[in-house]
Amino acid sequence: MPQYAILVQPSANRVYSQHAARLTRNELLALDGLLLDGRLAAAGEPEERTMGGVPYLVLPTPALTADDLAVLANLSSLFALFELNDDGTLRPLELARLDRYDDDLLTILKYIGKTNEQLTRLLLNLTAAAALPVQDFLHSRVRVLDPVCGRGTTLNQALMYGWDAYGVDTDRRDVEAYTAFADRWLQDKRLKHRSRSTRVRVAGKNLGRRTTFELAPTKELYRAGDVQTLEITQGDTLDADRMYRAGSFDLVVADAPYGIQHGSVTGPRTPSRSPQALLTDAIPVWAGLLRRGGAMGLSWNTKVLPRADLLAMLTDAGLEPLDDAPLLDLAHRVDHAIERDLVVARKPG
Structure with a gap:
């Protein structure tokens, strides 16, 4: 089964960074339930995992649809999204954010x-x-x-x-x-x-x-x-x-x-x-x-x-x-x- 890994965006606010992975996990679950009929969590809820000393959220979900990717692209603390292979390697995925202007x-x-x-x-x-x-x-x-x-x-x-x-x-x-x-x-x-x-x-x-x-x-x-x-x-x-x-x-x-x-x-x-x-x-x-x-x-x-x-x-x-x-x-x-x-x-x- 494919898996996906969300790299959590670092925050300039140190206190907020301590909560970012948990908040992003709950944001993802809420958006999944409200917008995507719960299909992202159907195979299991996101898991916080540290890889290479960096926090990720790992999704044990079936292949993502275009709508799935579009919603995930706008998560508040998503820095990058990867396909997680069985050998532990990460393949970056292109994301189309809603953003219209320079950050x-x-x-x-x-x-x-x-x-x-x-x-x-x-x-x-x-x-x-x-x-x-x-x-x-x-x-x-x-x-x-x-x-x-x-x-x-x-x-x-x-x-x-x-x-x-x-x-x-x-x-x-x-x-x-x-x-x-x-x-x-x-x-x-x-x-x-x-x-x-x-x-x-x-x-x-x-x-x-x-x-x-x-x-x-x-x-x-x-x-x-x-x-x-x-x-x-x-x-x-x-x-x-x-x-x-x-x-x-x-x-x-x-x-x-x-x-x-x-x-x-x-x-x-x-x-x-x-x-x-x-x-x-x-x-x-x-x-x-x-x-x-x-x-x-x-x-x-x-x-x-x-x-x-x-x-x-x-x-x-x-x-x-x-x-x-x-x-x-x-x-x-x-x-x-x-x-x-x-x-x-x-x-x-």
Whole structure:
């Protein structure tokens, strides 16, 4: 029986590297169940194995189909995929990733508190797999909202996949820094694009300032009108349902605040820096922006919000959390104050 070996990508984040093989294994099992009818694990689950002092995941699976290879190519921590021969030799396989742009879109912007790019891809992959059939995951134009987008790590990953990316954040400095980065990056790469900035006004009330980019990876696609949208709004995430129509998005993906950094309120609401208070108010707003069958994916700090409490918030908002085994083993330490976990919930179709 053929076997395949995944070389796990090294991470610049030493703490994340310690968990990368386990997280990739569970990501693979989740994507297999959600997108590939469980056929990758039909002959046995992936096994963590060290070969030549390097960690691999070994798949005792039948020959991979084109869809199998396409899904595996986008695993968050996959560095290379090999066919593992009986004599222990490895034959590299060609992979066609969804990536449309140079990877410096994800890596060039550095700042304190930036979410690890591999974690961002992991969360986006799992959320998309919960909402989309495999052909849409691989070939459709997906609309993604990050309602606490910060400096745009999730937006950049969505762009990389060829999807439309929308972000909302209350922090003016973060929004301005990300908007300046996006504008400079597009110019440096000489990518055809256009941009505009507007005020978002509803019923005479100013809800924030919005910058919209329309871009494409090639001049030919741009001229043909095959353009992606990148849109960033500086405003209160609790007003997101007034900024966008209900059911506007396929995915809502957010790295929730970990502690006291985030406060987002307007009007008569009482300001709160508590992640639990923010999510209690925000999740129903975000859920309303999902289309039927869409999915919400959140990463959060379990030290300030127990998993059971977050699941109850999602359920109360009319969503259905996915609690299959691979999705229950994604928690990992970030530092002494942060134990991060991930959850995905689907909106009934």
